Amino acid sequence: MNGLVDRFGRTGFAALTSLIWALPMAAWAGSFDLSPIDKTAYPRVALAIGVVMLIVWLVVLTRLGRVPVSPRQRRFDLSQMSSTEKRWTLAFFAFLTGLIAWLNGAATVDWAPLASALRDGKTGLGLLAGGLLAFLLAMLAGVWISWRKASAAFQRRRHAQLRP
Numbered sequence: 001m002n003g004l005v006d007r008f009g010r011t012g013f014a015a016l017t018s019l020i021w022a023l024p025m026a027a028w029a030g031s032f033d034l035s036p037i038d039k040t041a042y043p044r045v046a047l048a049i050g051v052v053m054l055i056v057w058l059v060v061l062t063r064l065g066r067v068p069v070s071p072r073q074r075r076f077d078l079s080q081m082s083s084t085e086k087r088w089t090l091a092f093f094a095f096l097t098g099l100i101a102w103l104n105g106a107a108t109v110d111w112a113p114l115a116s117a118l119r120d121g122k123t124g125l126g127l128l129a130g131g132l133l134a135f136l137l138a139m140l141a142g143v144w145i146s147w148r149k150a151s152a153a154f155q156r157r158r159h160a161q162l163r164p
Contacts, residue, residue, distance in 0.1 A: 001060070005067045009074035014061055021057050024050035026104075073158050085153035088146050095142030102136050 005013045028046035073080060081089070117125040 002067055005064065006070055009069060009077040010064055010067070011078045012074060012076040014064065015076065017057060017060060021050050021053035024053055073161055075154055080157070082153060082157055085150055085157060088150035088153055092143060092146035092150050095139050095146055098135070099139040099143055102132075102139060 001013075004016070008016060024046050028043050028050055076089070078086065114125055114129060118129060
């Protein structure tokens, strides 16, 4: 644990290790929608695993403050970030969350009714499809732009520290 905290910093370590509970919770959310239809899905199992791992993660976080960290620049260390870097990093994660939400919805929806309605020329569903496509493109562009801006802000911070 000490090596990972030193490598990624406290914030990066907390974000990375949050996957131990976030992935089972995502599995629970995905299987919960399918459970009434597909009786082979077990959403309660994924929920139980996610809750247990959330508790484990919270225990790990309580001990995180006592882990020594060497003083150096880290990409996702909130205490070292400039306000511009924090803002663009927050924008990146917001757009990334929107993109993941779109992909999750796209993976769990039956697209056949929409495709047949579009072939029949129904205007309302065409507008819906256009809106979904616009949302996807906006999320992709937002992820790309905000990551570039956050990376540029990090490079400015890193180069400012190198100069005496």
